Amino acid sequence: MVVLGLAALGISYGDIGTSPLYALRECFRGANHLTPSDANVLGILSLIFWALILVVSTKYMLFVTRANNNGEGGMLALVALLNPWRKNAGPHSKWLLRLGIFGTALLYGSFMLTPAISVSSAVEGLNVATTVFEPYVIPITIAILVALFAIQSRGTETVGRFFGPVMVVWFTTLASLGIYGIVQEPGVLAAVNPLRAIEFFSINHWTGFVVLGAVFLVVTGGEAMYADMGHFGRRPIQLAWFGLVLPALLLNYYGQGAILIHSQGQSASQPFYNLAPHWALYPLVGLATIATVIASQAVISGAFSLTRQAVQLGQLPPMRLFQTSSEEYGQIYVPTLNWLLMLATIGLVLGFRTSTNLAWAYGVGISFAMTITTVLAFFIMRERWEWPLWVAGPMTVAFLLVDLPFFGANLLKVPHGGWFPVLTAVAMFTLMSTWQRGRELLSRRLMHDEKQEEDNADESAPLEAFVRELADSETIRVEGTAIFLTGSDAGTLPMLHHHLQHNHVLHERVLLLTVRTEDAPRVPAAERLEIDDLGQGVYRVIVHYGFMQTPNVPVAVRFAERFGLEVDMEQVTFYIGRATIIPTDEVPGMMLWREKLFAFMARNAIQPTSYYKVPPQRVIELGLRVEI
Template sequence: MASDRSDSDDEQNQHTQSSDDQKPVDKSEQEQIAQPHTPEEHAESSEKEERRVGPGRLAALALGALGVSYGDIGTSPLYALRECFRGSSHLMPTSANVLGILSLIFWALVLVVSTKYMLVVTRANNNGEGGMLALVALLNPWRRDAGRHSRLLLKLGVFGSALLYGSFMLTPAISVSSAVEGLNVATSIFRPYVIPITIVILIGLFAIQSRGTEAVGRFFGPVMIVWFVTLGGLGLYGIVQEPSVLGAINPWHGVDFFVRNRGTGFVVLGAVFLVVTGGEAMYADMGHFGRRPIQLAWFVLVLPALLLNYYGQGAMLLHSPGESASQPFYHLAPDWALYPLVVLATCATVIASQAVISGAFSLTRQAVQLGQLPPMRLFQTSSEEYGQIYVPTLNWLLMLATIGLVLGFRSSDNLAWAYGVGISFAMTITTCLAFFIMRERWRWPLWAALPLTLGFLAIDLPFFGANLLKIPHGGWFPVVTAIVVFTLMATWRRGRELLAKRLTEDDPVPLEEFIHNLATEDTVRVSGTAIFLASSDAGTPPMLLHHLEHNQVLHKRVLLLTVRTEDVPRIPAADRLEIKELGEGVYRVFARYGFMQNPNVPVAVRLCERFGIEIDTDRVTYYVGRATIIPTDDVPGMMLWREKLFAYMSRNAIQPVSYYKIPPERVIELGLRVEI
């Protein structure tokens, strides 16, 4: 993220853009602008642009990916192997058990992250953007010819996104806690202060979010290079003492582990899953850097460093069993390096937490733009990076939830029980959605798509099943969080559908009839431009009819403006507007934005000059409708408690004037009371 841009800076940026937009264009250019590109053309353009990235730029992007995309999975060595030998499994660190678990870790990283995500799922990007909602948007379940399975996929994808919110709260808590607990290895003096230190770090982390992190982000990559090099170096130090652990690459050790331990082995699988929990976050952050930089960073540095460290921890368990099982990561370090390692680990966990928080902001913006959550205040903290945003409401909710988790669970051991349930289910959903991408977008034959999907599910489902055992011990938290978030999303979307239906129950006046009446009736026209925000293109907007009926006057130029969010991440400014002249000074205008963009209506209005529509922005009046929701049992709709919930969400949502960045002094609001 970047440091905050003030309102004046934002306005200056808007004026700069508008001055560029005012360049004269010929008719052929206007026609080109009026024809939007298809999502397929956007994706093809994005892939071509990525292929043109030079080696220097590719390396720079890979460095940035280290600081944002790999913070989560990169801090898993702090607690993942430790949890395999603690908790309810009571597994002894014998040679067979250590080699078996190391084999499972190796193949989990290779099959889940390297194969599934790096080689397959990252190909399913929506104009370069990844993540659950981007994957859903790629399937376009909102299209008119969408079948029943598309609606099911939409609900599945939305629920998968809701599951991630639980991990957004858990990741900072478990990561920072596990880093600070390293102080206990050096001395017991710090034991009473671990939780207070953790909370102070978390408060500081959330407090700086409003400032943005562009400057800090330049520091992230180098710090993570030091972190991953340290991971690899510590791992080599352990492996040299017990080289036999390298034999765990043989998958037979994993098979033998399950044969010998049976039910206990299945329980341990839930702890092994912790090594791959950052895979979904990496996919969600792909849009910041691109597929190739993400892959380069993974295969060149991250994967080797993780494998070396896990195997080094395993070697330490074999070489000096007993006390080292309590904190195998920190026991890898020499005594003189322990305190510096705790500091470095804390920095790495803060970076991991920052990446997760940024992912939460991005996911929330996607949900708002796709109509799954009510509009809320969003701040773009960088003029260069779309993904660098700040969502105040979500930020403080995440902080309170994270601190509550630290106080409630008391240690990273206990937090590990809550961690993994939501992500394992989300990974399973990603596999299912990827199958439909293979079939519907990539046109793969069934004989190619089905075996690959079944192979991935053969890994995902055991991990998910093992994590379900965590539910009584804290795993219920991400499940409850997902249910709450999904209920909010489903209620908001259904409520918006009902509201639109109520507003159009009366037969809308066709625009052709309205224009004809303007030409034949003695309507008083005054100078200036009126812009009516219309949520639908069906007929004449009720606000326009309401205004004309009560005021008996209309501006000489009228724009019926509808803001549309497309199922691609970004729409170039050249493709922003679609304009149709209806006659009598009335124009139908569609402003198109991607689901990763923040709509700005005044800037879009300035673009009208490209189409020969000269608008004096100092004399523009915006007409905005404001509906007051009246929950009632008399009108068929949702259950009464959901209608009340929707009414509450609607009252507290950011209003169109703020959301679309419309100057409030140029706005006239028309109120409506609607029963649903």
């Protein structure tokens, strides 16, 4: 438990753990126009305290983490837990699926913003010591980011061993600096009283509501923590939070507040770095930079993991990914996403220039995602846990009473930079929904074409009839095994018909193999295969994988020996259909521009040979032209 909790510090808490660098500072900067008076400082600290208690400690730690899909957390795992794809799903399932996909799309904006704002705020600490480095803050930030993304292909297996201990040093430093500040102004502890927050709103009115957008920055890592739960388990995540992270964060925020009061607001520009003695400033900047790199690494790894889930659940096209660790399943590398994130992050640093400007772009997507999590959790309570409405309803309302004000305050950031995560989310949602809808149309069209062939052949039970016909026919059977990869586990394959029509031969053993992604994160090896002997050397094989697993067809076929189906991989030929998609207005489907987008995504998706780890030298592709 302790070891896992230590590891969780380095992976799950980097984002929320680096928020003290900028969160309290942004409450008194920018367009907020809030003066750092004693009453305002105490009010802000009270809001920070109760935000961490209500949002992270209560909502996520004690409640939402219960809604895990076989131990996995995150938006897509939550959607999979609701299983909106099931046949008997209610009428609300479709919009719940769309809501979950949009919530996932919102997280991609934070994947770009977190490295930019974290590293920028750390490097800007150099300006507190001297103005010499001021012209070099942006170049240094970009250099760190380029180096960070450049090493992703090597994985985090080695570096990850040091993440936990380094973050222990970081959180210990946060707590020590906080205690140092509180000793100078002990009266700051009065901010624990929630009446200070109420008094803050009574004094500042609309400005107080606007400042909620900056206060929200203290909880922005809550969703990332929930998404990383599958790596460590619920209990270690809770142990790390309540045992070290929460106390360290509260002490540091209150220490910063104490410095603001003690200096009569003169430290408002950099309250975090002004906590440190002058001799410790440069070491603190170095430690903060390392901590932000770790936070950025955790976010990038989370982006890779989320993308794999989206691909496995059919929400994104297949793309090339690499497992970078033989021991840690969660450590993967997605080249295309890595370089896109790097370009976007560098573009944000160059475009927004300072961490203060980036803070105005940060929070909109996360606050909306947290609200969506609450809505999905309500349906989990009702449908999965079967809680009565009089229990689930008030609990959901209580969470929304916290989520919605934060979301509303963050919406005010849209004209000042908050448009970026919204634009990113809309773009990602368009891609994901277009890919999902396009796959449905493609599957429907293929089934329609297949049904026409079956009707022409007057076959009532296509697959069984095909096997009976094979027994009576004079089809030449050749040595070896033919494996036809298919997306459907019913009926015969159009490409199998095409193969027989053109070649007039068939291998002595034929496997109709379907890879099915389940709504569980992982499927045990013992439950991987489902084999049905149809006779005449024809087998229906269904390979089950979880949405957190990477399919490997050759390994699965070798595993079939345990079920009595021996396949010599040296004499196997894989048949894979490649559909050329023709967008057209003549066939009912999507708008023409979305059909063209789907066709473009399909052309650029990784081919099945790579995605399913099929040896390319043993593959024959059969082309089909499909109008959608």
